[in-house]
Amino acid sequence: MQKLLTAINQGVYEKDTELGLSLLAALAGESVLLLGPPGVAKSMVARRLKAAFKEAKAFEYLMSRFSTPDEIFGPISINRLKEFDKYERAVEGYLPTASVVFLDEIWKAGPAIQNSLLTAINEKIYRNGDSEIKLPLKLLIAASNELPAHGEGLEALWDRFLLRIICTCVQDEDTFHSMLLDDNDKEIIVPAELQISEEEYVEWRKQIGQIAVPTDILQYITNVRRQLKRLPLDDEDTARSIYVSDRRWKNIVQLLKASAFINGRTEVNSADLLPLYHCLWNEADECAPIHQLVLRELFTSCLEEMEEITESIKADIRISRVRQALEDFKNNTSPKNDLEITDYFYYHIEEHGTGHTYIFAVDYLALKEQKRENSPRQALIYPDPLNPGRSIIRCYPGTGPSSVPQQRVNLYREGTEFLLIDGVRYPMTQKKKGAKSVSAANKEPQIFDNTPRITTRDYRNELNQLSQRLLSLTNTLCTDNIFVPQADKELVSRFSDEVRKKLRNVEIEEEKLQFNLQQYGGTDQKEV
Template sequence: MTERGTEMADAAAGMRAIVTELSDQFFERADVVRALAVSVLAGQHSLILGPPGTAKSELGRELTSRFEGARYWEVLLSKFTDPKRLFGPVDVAALTRGEYTQVFAGRATEAHIAFVDEIFKCSAGALNEMLAFLNERLYHPENGGDPIPCPLVSAITASNELPSTEELAAVYDRLLVRLEVGYLTDPSNFAKLVRSAVTAAAPTTRTTVSLDELQHAVSVEVPAVDVPDGIVDAVCQLRAELRRKELVMSDRRWKQSIRLLQASAWLDGRTEVTDRDLEVLRHVLWDSTTQRPTVERAVLMLVNPDAREALDLLDAIEELEAELNAKVGQSTESLSDWAVKEANGKLARAGKRLDVMIADAQTAGRSVETLERVARRRKAVHARIMVEALGVDASMVQV
């Protein structure tokens, strides 16, 4: 392997280490962390969507801080945000000399990596400049001079809600990867979160990747990953399936999604896209949150032979959680009776079946990502039932 090839292999290993570290640091966010990393490696932008207090900003900052030597820019938008605050204020000293120029240092104009919080609160005045910044990597200066190229590699954005106007929908369309997050569901993870508030965390390894390694991966290494004809056929088949469900995405979004597949393969250390990389499309091909389950099922059933049964098990697991939610206010005896006679047995059988399916998939060399995700969901729901219906101490739950 050449020296440069060794460096890039090290960069991929570094990115995998970052994904692992952040997945351990942020409970129930492993899938989100990996998708964000893939988005950065593809040179695309992402959205973390969820209610307040779900660590959206903390996760975005932590990932974007892992690129050593990269100029980082962060902003919290509001409907009153002045474009000059984003891209550079007027140079007052120059203004006194009759010159109208802007100071770009420390602003979006010079950033390699950006984190934009409350992206859909973007002011009307800043909207066009934000669109050009995200899409063309350009800024049109206030004095009307030539557009200024911006070195932006990727932006991570966050919001509590989806856009409500057509103007903001244009910004939304620039965010290729869309990730919906919620509050922690597993009581044992919640107990760890509470404990972390009173107990200082032990020092952890903090892997970084250099700006040079990141830029070379985005511009050279990732685009060089091979996309076999079978993958192209699968994407065409998926598009047809979603159109039958009246879910239509733009040609631009489909084209951009291919780079995500290449980035997913590169992150895993592969030189060719495989079926397992198609799973990242779950985070790309929906507009409203009501569409997301339909897209997820279509993607997974296309690429994973285990998906149909796994998703059926997931539906059954979530039905049990819905039953638990509906029993709020019932007596302890009623909850305990339901948990012992019905819920625990169903969840135990689902767990055993998932264990078998995971073992079979590993033996056959198939991806177990979906199966493990359903297994984690089963564990979280089972833990809720143990705590809320049977009164087990959350920190002692093992299911």
């Protein structure tokens, strides 16, 4: 198949996407619309596709508003009308007998032609008189330099074209120069051993139907379908809902199966999904956002796993910092301190609120005395997320937990006996006579059920595995599908690099966590 694609691309410049996807559409039994200005080789694509099949018949026609069904499906057979009183067409040499059909300016066709095309494209059937003809049609390529006008009843015909490809002039300057200097206008000859025979085509269509579609591919399609209901566009403030019919989704799966089969696989994989964006847009301004959506969604599982690991690492870093503050507090607390400590983190403030207000011990000891030269310390009072019946005072540089109500206050300390909250003095709970301080007890504190603990996850190993998954996915997307053009492979590589940069930031966070743990006693949860 790769050699066949190379053969039909001879002498054609920057049309690998159109030729490759048209061949894929033919093998999947689907039709293609080429949208672009005149002179960009749209008709040549159809002629080249004819050369891909052995003994293929072709039909080509330029539509106009004056075109009649006789010109497309054949004239009325006078003999049949005279001898048998049957209104039938002489179809030989017209669309009903062709394997590859090219219809230019498709939207200019009249209703009679369009209605007949609906069943010809979808069911591969044409009704001739009182009988139905099973069409040998493998591929119908339509072309236009404009989209179908709204409100003219063209929606059904538009929906029949599964692949919609935007054709442009040659973009690369060197390629443009090569095209200008190429004087070979002869018809190409594809070696017979590369052409697809009728027997092969029929057998391949059967085998394509047996290709498996894994659950993760179905989930990907579901995610894309859900996001198409609210697709943000660059030039619009609100999201747009993109309509894709159930018939199109079903035909898309057939296209994915054909891609997997031609690429030598027994099931669809992520590489088959890359051309999907050609099947989903309805307006030209939707192409780029849908292209980004299709590409971004391929990396969603990696990004979601990375986000989960990141949140877990950040949570462990926060706990390790509390642990660090706790160790500093243990090492710096004076034995003469007579304050009673609760849960090994807090001092109790008597007579404040409901009587269940606590302040972090390290914050309390860092407060200044109320003197003219000293500024108060700003703090927050908020409900303890782990114990709703308790209020916590914490000296934060910014804000506290966003999910709970907060009260800002100014704090001073008066010796180790009182706390001044906005100028009001509250006594601190003192140790009972004869009780030992934690530092004097010379033993590890009790671990309370609501004390946060550092996880025992091997983040480094998880990140290494995620990195390997990302590398494997990128390689798959860039190598496992001969129908993916080089431009799409470059986009995949750039997007993969962006994800890898994010992964490196997570690795840096993991290194911070490891440093904190090494500084303060390793990862044993019992030491928290």
